[in-house]
Structure formats: structure tokens, C-alpha cells
Amino acid sequence: MTRWPAIFPPRAAIPFALVVVALALLPVLVGVTPYERNLFTLTFLMISGALAWNWMGGYLGQVSFGHAALFGLGGFVAARLMLHANPTPAPIAWFLGGVAAGIFSLGAHPMLRLRGPYFSIATIGVGEASRLLFTYWEEFTGGASGLSLPIDIGMKALLYWWALGLMALVVVASFLIRRSTLGLQLLAIKADVDAAADVGVNATFYQDLVMVLSGAVVGLTGGLYASFFAFIEPSDMFGFDRSIAFVLMSVIGGVGTILGPVLGAIVFVLLRQFLLASYPQLYLGLYGLLLILIILFEPLGLTGLGLRVARAVRRRRAGARRVVASP
């Protein structure tokens, strides 16, 4: 009988649960400065977004350079709902922002007939078109001057836990998708879409499904992000930089894996935070260098590097044992 991996292997589930609980208790037991709390919150949000992007880019192999459109749409829909004369409670506004982004993602249906670089180029077009559309749609987005949300100090502190909860859900969802028959079919479509159809996989349906799931979660992230900054503008929310950020985080960490986008997002947020303050010109260059090194030497990014180190250590240990064992 073939051994099959559990959907959520205990080896990953137990450390993950411990980390989430520790992070949830951190502000209560240890205490964090507002600066640290904001950094954590931002990291949780970026991890959620990167993992959701990875469902498309990693599992399905459709690399999107246009996810900022979904992030921005979710953010502005949530912001508008919260600003309305009868303000919607923030969690409902975020949720509806995610729903709006999910519905908008259905528009990718014709593009998903394209594969590889052709799909990526199409997403650049849609992403940039969205940015322009929403910049000029001043009634909705406030145009170039953006939207200010009511400042709510209590909300900003609470967002730490909301963002942590979202991240935990997205990590669990990533495991569920990857290890279920859905993930198996996505990987089959990634490898050979025609061969997958020949054994019964409805490629069109599953591509649309993953696009909608990915878009909805990225939209949800955008909603929380809008509450977090309390001020959003189209050039930032819909910017090409933001689309690139989703790609960068996954590729730096290890595309197609679950640990990868998590590591990638942490590195991305920290590097950005420290470099942007002191060397604003250097930080994009550093990402570029990192990307070149990863593509040349380690396609699985930081995750691949970690695996390589683990293998080397194990080999060295095994070698040492053999030396000891042999007379």
C-alpha cells in the first residue's frame, strides 16, 4: 500500500500552531512598541497576499503581474463601505472587498486560455489598465489625492490579531489546496494542460476557481491594508510595484511551496523597512540582485537553499557516523 502524506502533516502543523499562539500572546505577555506591532501586522498581511498569489503562480503555474488590481479593488471597496454615511463595520467591509475582488477575478477567464509568458504579459496589461481606470474614477477612489479613512487608534491595535488570523487561515487554506485532489489537479494542469484534460481534469473550471480564490484573498488583504494605513491612493494600491511585490515575495522565498512565500514576505518587509529609510535608491537594486541570484542558482529560493543546507548537514552527520562505526 502506498503511503500518502496527510493533508496537514503534524511535522508542519504543530510548529505552525505554536508560532501562531506565541504571536497572538506576544503583545499581551511581552508587550510590543507600536512600531514593532505595525511591522508584524504588515508582515502578516504580506504573507497572506504572497500565499494567495502563489496558488496561481506556484500551484497552477500562471504567473500574474496584475494582482495589484485585486488588492486595490478590495482595498477601495472596503474603504468606501467604511466611509459611507452608515459606515459598515470594518470586518464586513473587508469581507465585501474580498468578494468584489473575487468577482472581478472572473474577468480573467479569457486570459486563462493563455499560458506561460503570454498570460503574464496579459496580466501586466490588465493591471496597468486598472490602475489608470481607478486613478481617473475620482468619485470612487478620490483620484490622485486618494481616500482618508477615519483614524481609529483601537482598530490599529486590533488589526494585529485580525491580520494574524487572516494569515493563519491562508496558511491552512494553502495546505488544504496543495494536499487535496484540487492541488493535484492544479499541478497536473501546470505540467501539461492537454494531458490533464485527457484524464478528465476540467482545466478551464479549475483555473477559474483558483483565480477567484486567489483574487478574493488578495482583495481581503487589500481591505485590511486600507484600514491599517487609514489612507489609500490608487497609485500605491494599484501600482505596478505592488504587483511585482507579490511575485518577488514568492520567488525569493520559493515559488510553489508554502514556507517560501512566508519567508519571502518576511524578508521583503524587513529589507524594505530598513533599506527604504536609509538607502531609498538601493533597495530596489538589492531586490533585483537577489532575484538574479535566485533564478541563476536556486530556483526554489530560500526554501531550496534551506533544503540544500539540511541535506548537507545530514550527509556530514551520516559521514561522521560511518567514520566512527568503521574500525
Added chain:
Amino acid sequence: MTTADPLLATRAISKSFGGLKAVDGVDLELREGEILGVIGPNGAGKTTLFSLIAGSIPPTSGEVLMRGFRVSRRPAHKLVRAGVVRTHQIVRPFPNLTVAENVAVGAIHGMWRATGTPRERAAEVLEFVGLADRALDLPGTLTLAGRKRLELARALATVPLVLMLDEVIAGLNPAEAMRLAALIRRIRDERGVAVIMIEHVMPAVMSLSDRVAVLDHGKKIAEGTPAEVVGNPLVVEAYLGKGHGEARP
């Protein structure tokens, strides 16, 4: 369903690519539990005929019937649900999935006609084709014969009624070819699957097939038992050219 309706039938099915008629008005019938060989010279339209039946490409005209119901012009994944599955001449495993996962992808869609989980189904099929010990390996580590078995297993996991094999024996050494031929016979005998096979390896196709259809330039030029077909002068002409057997000037 009436007994008069064959399991699978094509009615005057045709496919044109521009001015070229790749398949031209072919009528084929496949009965339950039968192995039908399809032979013909290179470029006769055999693989195109398979693609038409499997729904990979739509026909220009004509139709495909399954037990009397039209199944043509449906996408490939729906034909798998109806019970028609094909393999490819050049094997196409999913290189990023293990052998067992490759088969499980097929098994997901066999659940319409089988019990158990896709994983149990995959394990059973791997055992049947003799790849159980390679379940956790990547397809790239298999020999050609192993990859052909994998291609067969992935198709079988969909629990087909009709299995279409596109040159699964070609390219194997004689011992491997014998074992694979035996496996094809077991698929029919033990699993009750009807088989249509394109094959160039004549000893295999002649010994396995109950009936053989011959295609040439997109048309069916002969059909019958292996012995009848071999003796048919039209078939000899298609393979060897006109004038064979006559005194040369």
C-alpha cells in the same frame, strides 16, 4: 440502451485541416469486450481519428456515438466521464508529480464508476500494471517501458469503458513488448474494458486484435479479422505500393 447499439461507433467522421482531409468519412464500431486494432501507413490519419473520438479536437463532420448517444463535440474531460480515455504515442507523464500522484489525477475522475478514494484506486491500478514498487518515484526515473505502463495506469485509473492506446508497444524491446501485450489482454479480460489500439508492431496487433481496421489517406480501406485483412490486396497495396506480386517490367 439496446443490444443493437455498439459500445462506441463513429459515423462518417471527418476532419479537414485546410485542404487536407486527415480523416475522411470513417465508420468504426467497437463492441463490448473487444480489442480493435487500427493500422495503416504513416500519415493515414490514425492519431487524428483518436483525437476526434477522445474529444481533443472537434470533427469537421460526422459524429461519435456511445451506446447510441452522441458524444462528439464534447471536450476531452467530459468524454473521460462518459468512459472514453486515450493514451499518447509520446508518453506525457506529469513530471512534477510522483508515479502514484500521476495515477491519482486520473483516479479522481474514475470516481463516477468506482468506489473508494482516488488514492486507493491509484494504488490498486499501480499494483495491476506492476508499478506498485515505484509509486513514490518521479516519472523521469522510469524506463520507457515503465513510462508506458504509467501512461496506461493513468488512463485505467479513470475506470474507462473504452481505452484507446496510441502505439504503446512501439519502441519497446521484444521481451517488454510481450509483457505489455499480455497486460493489454488482461485489461480486456479482467477489467472488461474494450480497447482500440493503433499499433505498427504487426505481430502484437495481429495476435491481440479481434478485428482490425485499416486506414489509408484518411479513409478506411479494409476491416475484418487479422487474417482477412492481411490477405486483402488493397491493404497490401497501401503498405507496399501498386504492382506488388506482379512481374516487374
